[in-house]
Amino acid sequence: xAPTFAHxxxxxxxxxxxxxxTFNASSGVAWGEAAKLFDYVSVGMLAPWKRHENLVGMxxxxxxxxxxxxxxxxxxxxxSTLFTAGIAVWQRVAPARMCDVYRASRRVYMGATELGGGxxxxxxx
Numbered sequence: 001x002a003p004t005f006a007h008x009x010x011x012x013x014x015x016x017x018x019x020x021x022t023f024n025a026s027s028g029v030a031w032g033e034a035a036k037l038f039d040y041v042s043v044g045m046l047a048p049w050k051r052h053e054n055l056v057g058m059x060x061x062x063x064x065x066x067x068x069x070x071x072x073x074x075x076x077x078x079x080s081t082l083f084t085a086g087i088a089v090w091q092r093v094a095p096a097r098m099c100d101v102y103r104a105s106r107r108v109y110m111g112a113t114e115l116g117g118g119x120x121x122x123x124x125x
Contacts (some may be wrong), residue, residue: 006063034103037062039058040068040106046067056082056085065087
């Protein structure tokens with residue numbers, strides 16, 4: 001996989017990351033040259049322990065949560081809080097498109113209170 005990662009000095013191959021799809025989606029554009037559409041992106045299950053709502057108090061106008069999974073009442077409350085604060089919520093973005101989301105974001109926010117989920121997002125970004 002070395003040729004896949006050659007263009008990105010911080011790329012790491014980790015279990016669970018679809019590296020050929022994700023990193024080949026970059027189209028050779030340098031990370032710093034990509035247009036930044038979001039000040040923050042937070043990725044993960046729409047659950048209380050992911051603490052996506054912490055984005056509400058952070059600086060910037062363009063924030064995005066990419067959610068996976070749903071926990072009836074808790075997820076509804078989280079999405080309501082995010083929408084009220086003007087934060088966009090997208091569901092189930094394909095791995096090949098997540099490369100574009102990370103590229104279009106200034107920062108990846110990982111506010112989870114538990115181990116076991118954020119590592120993949122950080123390595124993908």
